[in-house]
């Protein structure tokens with residue numbers, strides 16, 4: 001009998017300040033899954049440069065994101081938290097996988113369509129092959145599960161397709177990964193336009209709650225959240241604003257949506273918004289305190305960065321060597 005844990009991989013980009021959507025849809029699940037799996041959590045800085053970045057800002061944000069992973073409760077001694085750019089295998093495998101991915105498949109990616117419409121002056125090849133690098137991230141570690149928000153599902157599907165295609169030619173090289181979508185909070189919507197997802201690149205600051213927002217701003221943004229004129233608190237598609245507030249409340253309190261709906265039976269929107277504000281504050285305040293403490297401990301964070309990059313590179317290289325051999329690259333002479 002083996003008690004080896006299954007492998008989990010996920011990553012986040014250090015572009016912009018993280019929102020409550022990123023936390024409830026991704027980071028919070030990562031923390032809950034950390035004990036059950038052998039986990040790799042990457043700060044995917046190589047993906048970030050598909051959009052033009054200020055180097056100093058990117059460096060600062062990448063470090064803040066890595067620190068935030070720890071502040072959120074992921075133990076960096078038990079889980080591998082590292083920068084993607086510190087493990088060269090990501091780029092090397094991505095190149096090989098590029099040769100097993102079709103232009104047609106990549107053209108169908110909605111994220112590519114959205115981002116290229118938004119950055120018309122810089123539709124670079126990296127933006128187009130972004131999903132291939134993401135596939136390389138996941139496949140390098142032979143991940144079984146990949147926790148992401150619903151918006152990343154299409155990228156998970158293409159990862160599976162690429163892995164299956166490769167395996168069908170060369171044998172069982174890659175583990176075929178499964179997406180893990182959390183039950184609550186999988187898609188948190190904008191507070192100002194509940195038809196759109198809450199996004200860190202939203203231009204309207206009232207649309208998103210940022211993880212580092214102070215309590216008063218959080219309460220104010222919740223109070224201003226767009227609802228409707230129905231006047232009843234029900235969880236249904238016809239009331240997307242109220243539905244979103246119930247989702248946020250449930251995800252922050254750990255209650256089921258049904259429980260939350262019962263709790264607000266007969267209440268007005270004002271009461272709901274106030275309760276949501278308090279629930280969000282009570283989740284984010286301890287996170288912020290821990291983040292500020294960790295940020296000061298430079299030597300500790302540096303140690304984590306060094307040790308985990310080595311650990312990740314070791315695992316990544318094992319897969320990479322196997323793949324290189326399969327496709328026919330000459331053996332290394334030692």
Ligand code: ATP
Pocket residue numbers: 011012013015016019021022023024025026147148149150151152185186187188189197198199200201202
């Ligand atoms: P951008 O606005 O720059 O595109 P983003 O806010 O969509 O960024 P990503 O870096 O693309 O964030 O996503 C990080 C993780 O957070 C992913 O797993 C993604 O699925 C999840 N996520 C992002 N936005 C939401 C949301 N509104 N609700 C739930 N999960 C989300």
Ligand code: LTN
Pocket residue numbers: 009010011012013044047133134137138146147148152155
């Ligand atoms: N594309 C993802 C970030 C990401 C990722 C990954 C997520 C890059 N590589 C591997 C899971 C697994 C995003 O934009 N959220």
